[in-house]
Amino acid sequence: MSVKPESASELFSGPFALGTFSAASGPAFPGLIDREGQVLDLRTALSDPALTMRGLLERWSAVLPQLRELASSSEPVRRPLEELRVLAPVEPRQIFQSGANYRQHVIDLHVAHRAPDDDRPEEERRAEAAEIMDRRAAEDLPYVFIGLPSSVTGPYDDVTLPAWAAKPDWELELVAVIGRPAHQVSVEEALEYVAGYTIANDLTDRATVFRRDMPQIGTDWLRSKNAPGFTPLGPWIVPAESIGDTGDLQLTLKLNGEVMQDESTKDMIFDVARMVAYASQTARLLPGDLVLTGSPAGNGMHWGRLLRDGDVMDASITGLGAQRTRCLAEES
Template sequence: MSVKPEPVSALFAGSFALATLSAPDGPQFPALVTPDARVTDLRVALADEALTVRGLLEDWAATLPRLRALAAEDGPRRPLAEFRVHAPVEPRQVFQSGANYRQHVIDLHVAHRAPDDDRPEEERRAEAAEIMDRRAAEDLPYVFIGLPSAITGPYDDVVLPAWAEKPDWELELAAVVGRPAYRVSVEEALEYVAGYTIANDLTDRATVFRRDMPQIGTDWLRSKNAPGFTPLGPWIVPAESIADPGDLRVTLKLNGETMQDESTKDMIFNVARMVSYASRTARLLPGDLVLTGSPAGNGMHWGRLLRDGDVMEGSVTGLGTQRTRCVAEDAS
């Protein structure tokens, strides 16, 4: 089951995006999609039946000019509505970020005060803001690893596991790597980004911290990596079509009500710093994802967590909209 995309006047910024599609009962294939919702099968256009989106990213410098030329042609294209939209790429590695939106972390700092801290909220908020400013200037991003098996399509149902007591949403901007990157500087990091897409990094808040041994700390495997816990897409929009990834609006609606609505200007560490930091330790590969954190407004903030039948609609400026429905797993 899946929630169908709604027709819009322009699907994304720029002249084209990359998608992974399939016809009914057909195999998945890489596609060039134009903003008016028309599709070119890239297996045919580039004469390669085994082609995938990740394969296109493997040689992005050579691929990009060919895609620009295809987008400019008046060749035959089919309506997007004829196809199912899948996650746009199958990454080998997923790098996820936590505590990366200033206002979000300030809210958490204020909410989780010590029992004996009776200072006014304004004072505690000012203290938190000072800590965030110092962190942005002096500290490093917080990055951990996610599993590719958690990824699902942008319109697919999201199964809420029976064991997940507090499933929550976290809409994020995701950078898609277009060149192998290892120990790259902040100044050159964006040269390794092929494009951007949308990710919803679902989290079961009840299992973030280990109950059996609290000193171990966070358990990201359990809390974030259930199958389908990372709806991705609908497309990869080339980086050249996004003027400033540090100035995009991240918005999530739950059943039509806006829950998250923040600019990426509020990020403590921008995309370049995230990519550079991840590459200090790991070798980033074409098609890998760097998720950049989620702004204020998740379910814990509102006291309203995900349940069966909820529909999440997530959008990022210039990148389109994903729409997923929550379905409770049969406890039996």
Template sequence: MATLAQPAGPFALGTFSAQDGKPFPGLLAKDRVLDLRRALDWAPSGVRAVVERWEEALPLLHALADDDALDWRRLEGLRVHAPIEPRQIFQSGANYRQHVIDLEVAHRSPDDPRTVEEARAEIAAVMDRRAAEDLPYVFIGLPSAITGPYDEVTLPAWAEKPDWELELAAVIAKPAHRVSVEDALEYVAGYTIANDLTDRATVFRRDMKAIGTDWLRCKNAPGFTPLGPWLVPAESVADPGDLRVTLKLNGEIMQDESTKDMLFGVARLVSYISRTAQLLPGDLVLTGSPAGNGIHWGRLLRDGDVMEGSITGLGAQRTRCVQEAP
């Protein structure tokens, strides 16, 4: 396993296991881990159970992180799993201005009469209009696609153009329905890292163009959402709208962008989703991918590739791709 990058703030939450042991919710502080099943009175079975009592748990977690007399375990030697098991995953598409421009240019029809510069200008105008009209684009992902931050990722035999999309993910603290933008961040427990893998070849339905995109097929294969390593409390993240999102492929930087380029920030996304759906404790809100995907570089994922993703203050994940046999 790669060196485990430490999160911002005095502590973070994660899901851990000893060799061949059962995963447990843990408090990470100072390169050590505390089993929260034993440290908290209600013996939470997982991190989601801690988040479900977030307002009560937060001061207790602070106190535990400062108590050196507790039964701490060394982080080294523990396996790190995805930090939380959500019931729902809400994913924002087309949320980074430069990313959308790059994708639209890459997917242009061969007979498009516009020059690249004309196409970019036209798409940029559409992005600016969407931002002004407050119209995010959100779809649903499956929890079964989640895998750990250091696990191998299987590239399905049918996936012709597997691509990476490193994203900031917000973790919901309490039920949220019809909340305002001004109040939305009060419903966020913390943040983590998600790599929302996508098979570009199956994004669009070739047989039914009027229907449009096929998010089930292109994004929800098992392991297509490496998550974590940590859930970092929102209070330890000064500004989710000013974080650096970086992905390296085999050591080469491919994505390196600030969340400032988001059209819709975390508060606007949470509020928008809550107008229709009810967000539940532990749910994930993926905020979209910045520029620098494989479709832009003309270099998609293949067997043996190693992705290293990091976001300011949230740690880093490292996943290796393994091609499924035909």
């Protein structure tokens, strides 16, 4: 049983947003949700019974004008959001995840993950981390790795904390949703390939981030980040034109009602355009793919409080709505 949002329709910027929905007895379908919380089945509206959100994004440039017209019309008939289940808004083929992209967050992690034999004062270790961040920014070297689509779950679904995950943590992130194939695009043109934005909570088991059996291997993102349900996504894809500048959006995550993360994207080291362009230099980004842009300060390692059975996370980003996720411990 998932935890429902507090209200029928969490607000988003612009006249409409996009989501994937299902009725009690029916398949998933892509829908347009308006400001009144009414959902239009886009399979019917666009005369495509087999349409999926990824299929819609594959023809984003052509379909966007139609979506604008549909949003401003009272036809065809819509359904109240309360009658529908909200699923993850898109099934991506690829997930590009950005690490160490919020200055204060990285400094906090650098302090929290200190080596057992590092007895330097905290101020010295923070200064060291700040110097590393300044050097990365100057050298223009974002950090991007790959996540698995099987980790994606809906914005209101329960998340099972695996029995082996000793230190499960939260990481609220702004996500760029790709709307055109992008390969080796420049920073200046990168945002032309972004259809819209959504929310992800990039859950991480801190205990398995680093390989302790062979430290020289480094990080183990498969183990620490890709359990089923470890990427709650959505609720909506809000068109990029409705968000505009992503340089000052507020990311807020509450744990059982207490604010844990509350930071602006101004603290990013590399902005959205830089992350999309960087990922595209190696990979070919496809419509529906996700580019997660990193998480701000305020994770569980910083607070000394990790996720446990029964915890409820409320996560929101300016203009993108909100998600609510309950944690359940895996049964032995």
